[in-house]
Amino acid sequence: MAQSREIQLVRRPVGTPVEKDFTTVHVAVAKPGAGEVQVRNLWMAIDPAMRGRMTDAKSYVPPFALDAAMEGPAIGEVIASNDPGFAPGDLVFSRLGWREIFNAPASALQQRDKASLPAQAWLCFAGMPGLTAYAGLVRIAGLKAGDVVFVSAASGAVGSIACQIARNMGCKVIGSAGGPDKTAFLRDMLKVDAAIDYKAEPSLTKALAHAAKSIGATGIDVYFDNVGGDHLQAALALANNFARFAICGMISQYNVTDAPTVPRNLTLLMTKRIRMEGYIALDHMDLEGEMVAQMTAWNAAGQMASAETVYHSIDKALDAFHGLFTGANIGRTMVKLA
Amino acid sequence: MAQSREIQLVRRPVGTPVEKDFTTVHVAVAKPGAGEVQVRNLWMAIDPAMRGRMTDAKSYVPPFALDAAMEGPAIGEVIASNDPGFAPGDLVFSRLGWREIFNAPASALQQRDKASLPAQAWLCFAGMPGLTAYAGLVRIAGLKAGDVVFVSAASGAVGSIACQIARNMGCKVIGSAGGPDKTAFLRDMLKVDAAIDYKAEPSLTKALAHAAKSIGATGIDVYFDNVGGDHLQAALALANNFARFAICGMISQYNVTDAPTVPRNLTLLMTKRIRMEGYIALDHMDLEGEMVAQMTAWNAAGQMASAETVYHSIDKALDAFHGLFTGANIGRTMVKLA
Numbered sequence: 060m061a062q063s064r065e066i067q068l069v070r071r072p073v074g075t076p077v078e079k080d081f082t083t084v085h086v087a088v089a090k091p092g093a094g095e096v097q098v099r100n101l102w103m104a105i106d107p108a109m110r111g112r113m114t115d116a117k118s119y120v121p122p123f124a125l126d127a128a129m130e131g132p133a134i135g136e137v138i139a140s141n142d143p144g145f146a147p148g149d150l151v152f153s154r155l156g157w158r159e160i161f162n163a164p165a166s167a168l169q170q171r172d173k174a175s176l177p178a179q180a181w182l183c184f185a186g187m188p189g190l191t192a193y194a195g196l197v198r199i200a201g202l203k204a205g206d207v208v209f210v211s212a213a214s215g216a217v218g219s220i221a222c223q224i225a226r227n228m229g230c231k232v233i234g235s236a237g238g239p240d241k242t243a244f245l246r247d248m249l250k251v252d253a254a255i256d257y258k259a260e261p262s263l264t265k266a267l268a269h270a271a272k273s274i275g276a277t278g279i280d281v282y283f284d285n286v287g288g289d290h291l292q293a294a295l296a297l298a299n300n301f302a303r304f305a306i307c308g309m310i311s312q313y314n315v316t317d318a319p320t321v322p323r324n325l326t327l328l329m330t331k332r333i334r335m336e337g338y339i340a341l342d343h344m345d346l347e348g349e350m351v352a353q354m355t356a357w358n359a360a361g362q363m364a365s366a367e368t369v370y371h372s373i374d375k376a377l378d379a380f381h382g383l384f385t386g387a388n389i390g391r392t393m394v395k396l397a
Numbered sequence: 398m399a400q401s402r403e404i405q406l407v408r409r410p411v412g413t414p415v416e417k418d419f420t421t422v423h424v425a426v427a428k429p430g431a432g433e434v435q436v437r438n439l440w441m442a443i444d445p446a447m448r449g450r451m452t453d454a455k456s457y458v459p460p461f462a463l464d465a466a467m468e469g470p471a472i473g474e475v476i477a478s479n480d481p482g483f484a485p486g487d488l489v490f491s492r493l494g495w496r497e498i499f500n501a502p503a504s505a506l507q508q509r510d511k512a513s514l515p516a517q518a519w520l521c522f523a524g525m526p527g528l529t530a531y532a533g534l535v536r537i538a539g540l541k542a543g544d545v546v547f548v549s550a551a552s553g554a555v556g557s558i559a560c561q562i563a564r565n566m567g568c569k570v571i572g573s574a575g576g577p578d579k580t581a582f583l584r585d586m587l588k589v590d591a592a593i594d595y596k597a598e599p600s601l602t603k604a605l606a607h608a609a610k611s612i613g614a615t616g617i618d619v620y621f622d623n624v625g626g627d628h629l630q631a632a633l634a635l636a637n638n639f640a641r642f643a644i645c646g647m648i649s650q651y652n653v654t655d656a657p658t659v660p661r662n663l664t665l666l667m668t669k670r671i672r673m674e675g676y677i678a679l680d681h682m683d684l685e686g687e688m689v690a691q692m693t694a695w696n697a698a699g700q701m702a703s704a705e706t707v708y709h710s711i712d713k714a715l716d717a718f719h720g721l722f723t724g725a726n727i728g729r730t731m732v733k734l735a
Contacts, residue, residue: 118668287664309664309667322663325660326647328647329676329677330675332676333675334675335666335672337667337669339668342670
């Protein structure tokens, strides 16, 4: 029997998750049963939405079960298969992260092309972060060449891809991130037109005005929001008339329990005729084929920089998770499992 | 020469406008000059935006001049004409309210159909309030039959029309207004499915949940916002997935100088995939023909209740204006001038 480790949730965190909320369990994995496939995960990805699933608040995805391995996007290699659709060596995507080796029914797995892209890209720019950025910009915000695009959490998993999509589609891009390392990453790797270190700015609104001016613009046409709060307030303040805001996340607000103090300028929605729309990438899976084709072409042309923080082995998976919230990570947070 | 009265602004009000800020002037109106038309106003409408024009703060419309008649939407009858496009008896719309009889160039007048609708409808459901409600619901919110629609300030000039449009288009309507007289008006005249007296409710969110339940719904599909603040928060809380919010006004926020304490649940935009869009009716004048045709048909079928507070004669125009701010008026505030 194969030896595997998996990380389970043992109680629901209150506020910031702590070590005692989790446990690492050693599991002996039997041979796959009828119709099952055995997979060795190569990579798993960690994302902030996992924090939501640790609580049992009503949401669009069910909470993680207690005393069971958590779930999350993973890319793995088939070790053994009792299903005619899968053969050893196949590259497969599943939602069965937080574990090393597992058996699953074939229906839980999706084939991925080994040849066209590196394995981990299927969890990054050709995976859900890619689709999230693509759907938000192209469908929700109706991105068009020449738009001035503001991306918050621009060094994050989705933001770093959003910056590159906007740039590749002929837009001017202003990215915001926290700290000089991250803004250097925005400039050097993502090639944004202007970068804001929000931690160094007493007024994000002034910083955004300054960034816009530095690229010859007076305001923004599109805001790709990962943050909410003061970033949203600044985006409202600098929005051009008829600006479109794709609300992908509001990470600044997830752990807020008091009344938020920002944004305090929501009435600008009306005077500037702003459209603000929340969305979830899962509602836009019909765009996946188009997105993968586009990303594959951009990658082949050297126009998609890798944007990942990689942790090595499942031992470090919780560190990877905490790194999301401490701001340690740049790009997609990945754990290399094998 | 025709005798007319007009109301002039003689000084700019500070705070609540008082009697001494205005004067009523008797004017002898000569025969119309070359290219001019003489009009007797039948109705004028009063709206809150006039307060803004009494000050000389920078805005998108110029302030009223001192020692001159104020302006505002009016419907009148042509008395004499030196323009081939107008003949005595024609019904005309102008921005030249606050006066009884006037001469104006033909370019300041627009013909209105006398036969299809009562004269005052051109200032109400077939005028800008009608276009504002129609554009917000039909274009911005994408209203469709079966939607559960929440309208705030539902007894106001625009809200009262929005309720009726939604009802006539096969939606269920929940209206909110302040006080038992106004909620009775919503139920009896506008035939909403549920009415909320927000002044009597300690929690607007609970009141909206209760109203929804009372009509067999669990949430709302469309929110027509005139109010912002706690009404917007309640609408977010009760929104169904993919709800659409048309932001027409946020009257609760206009005089707020501190940080707003509501809405504190903006992250629901994302989890519920809500689209929230501000708009200004002037951007949607292309819908005017469609709107008038629809309103005329509904009116002919007895499906458009009059929603007006009518003051009689120009003597009462300032009372009408004050009534806007004391909450005394229901529906559109109108002055019958002849």
